[in-house]
Amino acid sequence: MPDFSPFDSGARSPVFFDETLVMLRDQIRRFVETEIKPHADAWETEGATPRALLRKMGDLGFFGIRYPEALGGSDLDQRATVVWAEELGRSTYSGVAITALVHTDMASVHIFNAGTDAQKSKWLPRCIAGEAISAVAVTEPGAGSDVKGIATRARRDGDDYVLNGAKMFITNGVHADVYCVAAKTDPEARPSQSVTMFLVEKGMPGFTVSRPLDKHGWRSSDTAELSFRDVRVPAENVLGREGGGFYEIMKNFQNERLVIGAMAMGEAQAALELTVEHVRGRIAFGAPLWEKQGIRQRLAMLSARVEACRQFIYSTASRAAAGEDVVREVSMIKALAGELVNDVMYDCLQFHGGMGFMRESTIERMTRDARVQSIGGGATEVMLEEVAKRM
């Protein structure tokens, strides 16, 4: 796959990205090409992205994109996050990408948004440096799309809360140091007022990883089922207001969904680029497959759809950065990008012929990795309900 692609003319346009963001994109891309791509096959086998890589990302400031300078961050906005997510998605190893993106944009962000000064100064400098890795645990064996349906309980007892329950499909679940865990503090309250977030630290008695999960894709990402048995969490570890957890989760979904959209479009670009390269070089019926209009026009249309979705993401990120409410757009993006990346993978694998079905081909891995993009972080159907409410 070429390191520079036709998609870059849009990705470098000053309409959305200033000089700083173009430089950031170049640095992330170089990092992906040299520090991730040559090594990540081993991480796919090992089932996790090594901490040493995450430390390097921290050293380069990639984990502090959105956080204030005082904590070691660079105080940039949603556009920088889009650059970060898109370039990681373009790596072709989405397990690595999601390890980093959950840490920066889905987990540690809860500490930043809702944390007390003490919680922030305890965790964020270490999260930004890559010394501490974070996870977010909302989903349970019995409740995913329906966040209000969670059953994990946190009961007040003196200066502590006592947590009991289980969490499912938790990214960074095996190796994280700090978990932002949603639990019900007041089951009698209205569902939207019943959830509270807690900071649960690795090693707290009663908190264990029940099992690492064996996944269809994202194999270089560690995903776990977690168990909480009478875990005593001190009251100072309550994240945000008691009963405010549901609101916090919904609020961060907006950033999360933009990130997943950008990541998915990075994946789609990479797949199109490597497929164009493949069909240009593959001779069948006396000429490169690229000479078949049926093939190249399909790839051209997919690239038009991907470009449209990217421009939608860029403009929505820019509007969000300017303080506009973009809930409708972000829900559209999650639904659109999650489906589109799968359409792209289907055709790209198809045009690889039998090789696309082989574990040794990049497109085979990418197709497996893309499948979850229409499920995790809000399934397409759930996203479309959010859009429909706003029609």
Add this chain to the structure above:
Amino acid sequence: MKVLVPVKRVIDYNVKVRVKSDGSGVDLANVKMSMNPFDEIACEEAIRLKEAGKADEVIAVSIGVKQAQETLRTALAMGADRAILVIAADDVHQDIEPLAVAKILKAVIDEEQPGLVLAGKQAIDNDMNATGQMLAALLGWSQATFASKLDIDGDHATVTREVDGGLQTIKVKMPAIVTVDLRLNEPRYASLPNIMKAKKKPLDEKTAADYGVDVSPRLEVVKTTEPEARKAGEIVGSVDELVAKLKEAGAV
């Protein structure tokens, strides 16, 4: 000691270049441009000299179109202290030839009085490999080209040069022009905090006219052509067949 690093904005080395239909050169419209990789190595070396306490200030200079300020920002983000942009063209397709660049650099050096100039051995766009040498001649300074190792010791520099068939080590008197080769070092990443800091570092803007240098071309490009496409290979059944084929082709 000040170290001056000239950096050129060139077509990114990953871009598949396309020749313009009129053959006048390479198409640069909507194409990713980057710092010449050899200049990145020069910049890295200058920053390392500063970190080692052997230099006080690193100044990056670029000569070309206004957009070369992006290249200078990259140098600043890597760790250069300040930058000078000399605007000498307004069309991205206009290349400033080595002699004009050397003359402008001489004028900048007369003002700045650096103790060392670290330049790339050549730019990857036109592979001239001439600017450093011309600059040394104009200044009457010592020069060491194709450096793969550099040690500064007082008023001398010891430079290991990559020459045909081996390495040559020479000692030159300072001030000196050193042009750098690929193996001198591996340039660092610009971390995000350093990218942010670079925004606040000084970047002076000058024009070629400020230095009284005529940049009009002395060379005429007659024709630019794509390299010949690689021909398809052939799979042979055995070593014997391979040897036979090679003999047939006159290769062994």
